[in-house]
Amino acid sequence: MRKNIDTLATLIFSSAEDQANAQRVSRLARAGKLRAIHRGIYTSDLESPLEQIVRPNWRQIAEHLYPGSILGYRSAQEGKPDSEGRIFLVQGNRARRIELPGLTLMIIPGPGPISGREAALNDTPYGKLFVSSEARRLLENLYTGRDAAIRTMGRAWVESQLSRLCTLRGEHKVNDLRDATRQLAEILGMDAQFKALNSIVSALMRTGDAGRLGAVDALARAAGKPYDPDRLIIFDALFTELRQSFPHVPDPTTSGLSTTNFSFFEAYFSNYIEGTTFTVEEASEIIFEGKIIEKRSEDSHDVLGTYQAITRQPFRSNPPGNEDEFLEWLKLANHRVLSSRPDKNPGQWKEKLNQAGSTLFVHPELVQGTLREGFKRVALLEDPLARALMAMFVITEVHPFGDGNGRTARLAMNTYLTQASACRIIIPTAYREDYLLPLKALSRNTDPIPFVRSMTRIQAWSAAFDYSNFQNTWKQMAECNAFSDDIGQHKLLHPHEIRNLVDKTSNR
Structure with a gap:
């Protein structure tokens, strides 16, 4: 029989800032009514595998542990844990790795959320988190340092994304986006990433060298033959x-x-x-x-x-x-x-x-x-x-x-x-x-x-x-219901089916 306590939320959080709640949660845990998942994180579900509880609720957990952090790199694009259960958050000046059942929070050092500037530069509020802006996301996914293969969507993705944006918005809008990333790179210290992005945009618009492009759809656009991937x-x-x-x-x-x-x-x-x-x-x-x-x-x-x-x-x-x-x-x-x-x-x-x-x-x-x-x-x-x-x-x-x-x-x-x-x-x-x-x-x-x-x-x-014979063909097709608009009442028949029906009738 399920022991889940219906009056309690699936996830229960405890922190030192709210001593009364912390004491209440502690009592419930000692009474066997809650299971501990991580420091300050409990569940009232006493039966389900912890992985099945944690992974779908990654956002609540990230908000509790790292409020104000930025959902960045590949996580900002995918909006969910990757195949290995990783979520990438940007916060502070120290890299950390937080392991929970079915979920790993990868904390990447970096500047806090950008706000109060032109819309293209601002990161988007997402509950107690933020999601990196489109311009920041493109720069982040051009990172080539340690763990780039797991942290980013990769350069080929950026090339394809920019090629797609050229189609959907037009080259002048992509130029505006390039200007936004130039400003953002100065703020974030991502000059190397902007240099890479600038070369991609120039190649797509056929004003730069396409030799370094790798995505096939980006190469097709640079050659003047863009297609729908x-x-x-x-x-x-x-x-x-x-x-x-x-x-x-x-x-x-x-x-x-x-x-x-x-x-x-x-x-x-x-x-x-x-x-x-x-x-x-x-x-x-x-x-x-x-x-x-x-x-x-x-x-x-x-x-x-x-x-x-x-x-x-x-x-x-x-x-x-x-x-x-x-x-x-x-x-x-x-x-x-x-x-x-x-x-x-x-x-x-x-x-x-x-x-x-x-x-x-x-x-x-x-x-x-x-x-x-x-x-x-x-x-x-x-x-x-x-x-x-x-x-x-x-x-x-x-x-x-x-x-x-x-x-x-x-x-x-x-x-x-x-x-x-x-x-x-x-x-x-x-x-x-x-x-x-x-x-x-x-x-x-x-x-x-x-x-x-x-x-x-x-x-x-x-x-x-x-x-x-035109008349005979017309008649045979009509017998097969070929001309019928009401397919609910008149299913298309094969000529052999008509002949079989005729044979059965003549043999009675």
């Missing part, structure tokens, strides 16, 4: 999952009518999933008869533009061969799809940050560099489906244009498949959530498995129809 983590997760051989699903069409019919449904669904909705009859008039639906001229041209891109080179089966070609290919493809919408800047890289729901896509400044990094992974994959899915996800995750990103991404995917004489992929309306949710799982949780599973499944579905 967080996206590369996701790309690598998908790349690892795709390094396998997938069953070859052959193209079910032959040149001529079956290819035309497949291309129609590919274009129809690729637009429908983006909200450009027509009936099949309307879409067939747009594509096969050149009709422009009244009051929907731009939507009509979207469908036609997508179809034309699907059926024409280089978008049909000639994918790009290198990074430069990849960027140019994407711009041409997006322009082809959105050619009737000059207000959407077709074929031009986005100028504003875009998002879908709570998902923020890649910053405009990082678009080209991130696409280049993504293409490197596409080029390293050998299986055609693997290359196709990698290319599609890279484009979707970057979202490089103001509009038409989904259609451009699916077009790129299918180009790789046709090049390998494999079946292109159609995403029918009823499969919308099965397509989008795995994309979100990969983007937010770095989990590639649902995405790969979803796409291999829908490729098999796309290959299961006979595309030689």
